[in-house]
Amino acid sequence: MPVRLLPWQPEYGTAMQFDADAEAVAEAGPPDTTVERGVWAPVTPEVRALPPVLIVDGVRRAEAHAMDDAPDGTPVFGLFGSFAVGAVRAGPFGAASGAPARILEERIRVERRYFHSGSGADAVDGVAPPDLEVAAGRARLAFRAERVRRASTANALVARLNQSMLDEEAKLAEELSRDESALTLVDGPLRSLRSPGRRVVGYIKRIQQWYVGRAELELLPTLRAGERTPLFHVPALEVNGSAAGDGRFSWFLRVADLDVHFHPLGGVMRLETSGALPLADAARLADETAALLPRLASSPARDPRAPHNLTPVAALEARLTHLLGDRLLIRRLLTQAIARPVREEVFR
Amino acid sequence: MTRDPRSPRNRRSDRDHAGPGDEGPRHDDAHRGLVLGTEDAAASPLGFSVLVDPERYLELDDVVHVRTALPDGRAIDVFGVVDEVTARQEGVTLTSDVALTNEGVLPAQTVVAAHVAVTRVEPEIFVPPMPGRPVSLAQGALRSTALYFDAMQERLPLGLARSGEPVHGNLEFLDGTRGAHVNISGVSGVATKTSYATFLLYALFEGGVLGDRAANARALIFNVKGEDLLFLDRPNRRLAADRDARAAYETLGLPAGAFGSVAFFAPARRGELPLPDTGSRQEGVAAFCWTLREFCERSLIQFLFVDGDHDRSQVGYVVDAVEARLRRIARLSTPGSADVEIDGVAVTTFDELVDAIESHVDPDSELADRWNGTGSGSASVGTVRAFMRRLRAAAPHVGHLVRGEAFVRKAAATGHAIALDRQVTVVDIHRLHDRAQRFVVGAVLREQLEARESRAGAERPPPLFVVIDELNKYAPREGESPIKGVLLDIAERGRSLGVILIGAQQTASEVEPRIIANSAFRVVGRLDTAEAQRGEYRFLGAAMRERAGLLKPGSMIVAQPEIPVPLLVQFPHPSWATRKQEVGEAATNGTGTPDAAAVVERRFAAPAAGGARRFED
Structure with a gap:
């Protein structure tokens, strides 16, 4: 296979954060890739009406x-x-x-x-x-x-x-x-949510580990935008010998069909939802995201982290950053505020 | 959400909400937005931008008011006129983002901002209105203050603003007290220049703004094209059905009717009958011409040489010499006669006069009294030929305007001169050849100017408003000519003589700049977009220049000395007839001129088919 590019602009790093040497399978044990379907093959969901979506994000x-x-x-x-x-x-x-x-x-x-x-x-x-x-x-x-x-x-x-x-x-x-x-989307894994609602999905832009094995991974490059893999179940980490909680349902989907000069894994994203959900509910969430996310995926013209960084999220980030205030102004205000007592002390 | 803030219903409901003592500008019916202070829309004492309240709107030409405060607590009132309104989406960066927004993918906020050109700061402490200050629509007294109407001692209605309120002009800048003259530019046909000039006259004479001076004030209109000025004394039939126009006249404080006192003059027809040469209107039109004696006495020959002749200095020398001779001849001729005598022979027609001149200027002439100078002072053969060529070229077009005793005697009943007995005098020259038109305009204006100069009196003379279209023809930018001299004289000295020029032209760039510069009121109708970019229209400002290309008939942009921004006005459809079909049933208020043409017709042309047929045309 010839060399191909990864989509993000390099100052933002890359979506591929996994360790190539690491074992493909996560520490909690092998995921169950047959929870939804017996065959590991692309799922093309038919979703007639896309639900409203709430996407949470933050800047610092x-x-x-x-x-x-x-x-x-x-x-x-x-x-x-x-x-x-x-x-x-x-x-x-x-x-x-x-x-x-x-x-x-x-x-x-x-x-x-x-x-x-x-x-x-x-x-x-x-x-x-x-x-x-x-x-x-x-x-x-x-x-x-x-x-x-x-x-x-x-x-x-x-x-x-x-x-x-x-x-x-x-x-x-x-x-x-x-x-x-509404469907609630959260940036990153769901771990930090203590009591999530039943329609919360975490989307993981930066892939730290694949969870599934090499054989299953081969399906990913063949996905087209709007298609997803079947659900797989990631068991909860074992604490003191027993699994804490229900683990997570997870799936991959393609957010955008990229040009040939991009690596076929470039437009892929992993999503997860609570393992406590009934399987049918989790599958419906997966279907909805598979139909929804390609629509929200950003264009490389307007986002350096395209296509993963969703267009509404980019707008939200811009708004939040704006609300943080002017960086230089705040820096100057801090300087003043700290200098004043110090000076007073010096001149006392 | 999208209710019209100007609807009376909304206005009432807002008032209901505002309790007594509630001064919060947000609840104010007139509230329109907040002063902006962003990097690219910083407020300045001369202009600022407004974030327009999403529940309201501001449009171009709206007059607004902001009250801002100095650190010591003093309030400063800043007034201005909206000269630009922009709508933007915030949160978008790319052109294609608008589609994403429509798809519901990209959140964006639509904001409307208006730019305000400041017209007035009271008291005059020029600080910017502070960002965040509420901006409201200036209405009533505030609007008058914003546009300096409050400071105008005598106000002339210039038309209606887009909001339906009247826009006033300061009469002191028109009647010569502090300034004078009006200049109107615009594309022929759509700019309605003549209509607006006539509207101004109507406002002056029928609106009562001239007060005591109205009785002696006069207007002289040269009708150079079409016949729409020939029915000024007849009310417009169409107005009866036009309720809006009638309402507009009422708002402007003007009666909706015709001019009360109008006289019409047209050049005498060719031939021996002293009949006016007009088209669709015959009755009430008097014929005018000059006598041979007047032609000589008043040095009118110079107005036959009006082209921008580059060698005029040479030809002009001959013209001057001949002029002097003709004046002497007039002095020496039998008094009381319209004819003149040259070398003892009576000259009774213009052609005879031209022949006599030729025989006297010919360098080879055997006449002892040669007019082209003698010895080293004599003009060269070439110059004399040039002089004669021009004189001969003009003669066929002008000859019938300069008549001898026989003709003038026939016209004795009605007179042959243009007399300004009525308030408004229309001189219809639209059927004359170009050269003859210039001759008439030059001769008439010079006469008026001289008459006023010779009139002694410490008091300022009553105003004479002279309306003349196609100013570029009479006072072009390049070259010198006697008629341009007269117009320039009016522009520069007319103010003290009470002669007010209301000039119009398609393109101000083709007119003598000093005439434009001396005009206190500058008016622009629809302009050619390329023309609008010329320096002559800099007074409009960038936004108004662009708008000048969009103006509809009946809309003008008026700049006047006291108001720092040009204002858009709309003037109502004429309440006087502009063509025969519009003439209303109501008669001429009993002030029409005696039917000169009819009188002459009866006396001299009993069997004349020619004149009678004209009535049927």
């Missing part, structure tokens, strides 16, 4: 890294970060058009945090670093202080910022998924 941004010294002389890392989560609603879709897509402005949350690794600093003084509030015109940006335990590096704070965003996303997805008239 590290505004400034900081450092402090604990009384005992150990360095304390700090991170000013912002994140926002929201959802976009699209559909229901008819043959050619749908209801206008809408960003659910009322559900958007913008949060600001000051994460710090103040290991013991507050324990010693009994005083946590204060929240920092900066004024931007009439608006006030409150960076709430939050201690990150077991953080010994600055990168751990960045990871915590990301996790905070994911937590908020999960929370929002849980709330939204109570509306069962």
Whole structure:
């Protein structure tokens, strides 16, 4: 096979995040690829009316890294970060058009945090670093202080910022998924949802592992847009020798037919839903996503992560990023806010 | 959602919601949006943009008001006129995104923004209106303030705005007090230049704006094409059925009728009968001509040389010499006669005069009294030939306008001169040859100008409004000519003499710039799009220039000195007849001129078939 390209623009990495040397089969044991059908062959769903879909996403941004010294002389890392989560609603879709897509402005949350690794600093003084509030015109940006335990590096704070965003996303997805008239899509695996509704699907843009074996993988390049693989069941991880929970139903689908110069796995995405669902319900979700996602897939002209990054999501991300505020302005406000007390101390 | 905010119902319901003391602009019926402050739509003291409330709309020409505050708490009122409205989708980046939005895949928000050109800042502290300030439609007194109507001592209705409210002009800038002259440009046929000029006259004379001066104010209209000015004294039959037009006249404070006091003049016909040469209208039209004596006395010969002759300096020398001789001849001729005597011989027709001139300017002439100078001062043979060629070329077209004693005596009952006895005098020259038209315009205007110059008096003379179309023909951009000199004189000095030029032309770029520059009111009807981009129309601004290409008949853009932005006005269909079929039943208010043509017809042409047939045409 000649060499072929992968679709994303390289500064965004690639959708292919798996380890080629790793065992194809996941740590929880081999998935059951026969739960839905006996034959591992493409499924072409016939979905007449596409349901409305709610897609949850978030953005985050590290505004400034900081450092402090604990009384005992150990360095304390700090991170000013912002994140926002929201959802976009699209559909229901008819043959050619749908209801206008809408960003659910009322559900958007913008949060600001000051994460710090103040290991013991507050324990010693009994005083946590204060929240920092900066004024931007009439608006006030409150960076709430939050201690990150077991953080010994600055990168751990960045990871915590990301996790905070994911937590908020999960929370929002849980709330939204109570509306069962719509399909709720979540960016990434469903693990973080504690009590998802019955119509929640996680879509995984970056494939970390394939779960299925090499033989099954050969089906993927042959899928066409709108087709999916049969469901397979991924058992839950074993905790203390017994499986915790019901595991997940998962499937692959093709979001877009790509040009010949792209690798045929390039337009493939993995999706999953709760393993606690009745099989028929899970299959219906799979069918709906197979019909829906090619429609929402982005064009390489407007998105560097095309086709995986869905068009409504790109618009939501742009909106959320906009709501985080101007990066340079916030950086400048932080600088001012921190400089003022320091200067006062110097001149005192 | 899409209710019309201007519907009375909506207005009422808004008022109901606004409780006493509720000053929130959002509940205001006039509220239209918020001042923008984005990078590409930053507010300035001279212009700003508005995010238009999605429940309302702003259109071009809407007059708006914003109140902004200084840090010390003082309020600044900023007024302006909407000169652009744009609708955009936010959240889209690519052209094809609009399709994605329609498919329901891409969320986007449609926003409408309007740009406002500031007309007035009160008090005059030029700060930008602050972003976020509510913008409202200026109505009533606020609108008058925005457009400076409140400061106008004497107001002239210029037409109706798109909103149906009247637009006023400051009469002081028209009657010579602080400025004068109107210039109208536009494509023939669709720009309705003459109609608008006539409308302005109607507003002046029938709207009562001239006050005491109305009795002595005069208008002189040269009808250079068509016959639509020949029925100014007759009401328009069509208006009876046109309720909108009648309402428009009422809004403008004008009666819907005809001009009250009009006289019509047409050149004398060729031949020996002193009949006016007109088309569809015969009755009430008087014939005019000049006598040979007047031609000589008043140096009218210069108006036969009107082409942009590049060698005019040479020919002009001969013209000047001949002019001087003709003046002397007039002085020496028998007083009281229309004829003149040259070398003791009576000259009774124009052709005889031309022959006499030729025999006197011919360098080879054996006459002792040669008119082309003598010795080194004499004009060359070539120059004299050029002079004669032009004179001979003009003679057949103008000859019947310059008559001798025999003809003038026949016309004695009605007179032969153009007298401005009525308020409005229409001189119909549309059937004349181009050269003759220039001759008439030049001769008549010079006479009026000279008459006013010689009139002593400390007070400002009553205004004379001169309406003339095809200004490019009489005062072209290039070249010099006597008639252009007269028009330039009016443009530059007419203000003090009370002579107000209402000039029109297809393209201002072809007219002497000083005439345009001296016009206080500049009006534009439908313009050719290429013409609209020329420098002469810079006063329109970019947006209005583009619109000038779209104007419908009856819509004009008017710029006047006090209002910093040009305004779009619409003027109603004429309430006077513009052609015979429109003449209403109502009579001429008893002020029509005595039926000169009919009188002459009876006296001199009893069996004449020619004249009678004309009536049936």
